[in-house]
Amino acid sequence: MLKLTRLITISLLSTLSACSSLGLTQKTDERLCADDLGTFHTCQDMKIPTEIADSPAKEHSRSLHFNILSEYTEQMAAELKNDVRGMEVVQSIVVASFVHLDSSLQNTDTLGIQLAEAFINDLQQIGLPVADHKVMGVLDVNDKGDFVFSRNMEQFYNPVDIGYVLAGTMQKNSRGLIVNARIINFTTNKVVASSSKFLPNIITNNLL
Known part of the structure; x- marks a missing residue:
């Protein structure tokens, strides 16, 4: 040297x-x-680069948050499956929108709907039977597109044989959101599985 x-x-x-x-x-x-x-x-x-290439930071941030949200729901789904281990779950599970923990339990938002959509996928992935109660039973073809989903109960032609429902609540605090999920026997109202996670603000801010 x-x-x-x-x-x-x-x-x-x-x-x-x-x-x-x-x-x-x-x-x-x-x-x-x-x-x-x-x-x-x-x-x-010597030329020293002083500019940093622009990147779609907002879109990347949203994508990152969505991936992290999915990881949380996957963990919760695994915990739910552990609770129902040994049970024979034959009848379908339907997933309701997650609601805010208030006096009415009737208020939801974009995050509550996204949580429900994520759990439909997660329960299916872990082998539990899932049904989508928003399917009309017919294909509605019109000049706006082709549609199978609806939130109008009068348009439902095929009643779903609901055995269980996955329902959840969301509770906001200064640091984030507490999400509680449970699988309930739709006939007896018995809770057969439950899970709870804390989602920090960095996860939820861009999803609300």
Whole structure:
């Protein structure tokens, strides 16, 4: 290493001496800097990038939050499955929108609907029978598109044989949101499984 350092020093001195012999002046306060390729330049001549490429930060943030939300619901679904272990769940589970924990238990929002949508997928993935009660039973084709979902009960032609319902509540505090989920026997109202998680504000702020 010492020998290599001396060779580099001698090479630089030889270059400077050659410049002097050609009548070129070399400022004593100039320094040589090497770029990523190992080429030497006068430091002030090197271009230093000052701009950072724009990125769709908001979209990336939303995507990241959605992935984290899915991870939370997957954990909760696994806990629910552990509770029903040993039970024979034959009848379908329907998933209701998660509601805010208030006096009416009738208020939901975008996050409450997204939680329900996530649990439909998660319960299916862990092998529990799931039914979607919002399917009309017919395909509604019109000039706006082709539709199978509805929230109008008068449009439901195929009644769902509901065995269980997954329902949940959301409770807001200064640090985030407490989400409680439970699977309830739709005939006896008996809670057969439950799970609770805390979702920090960084997860929920862009979803509310």
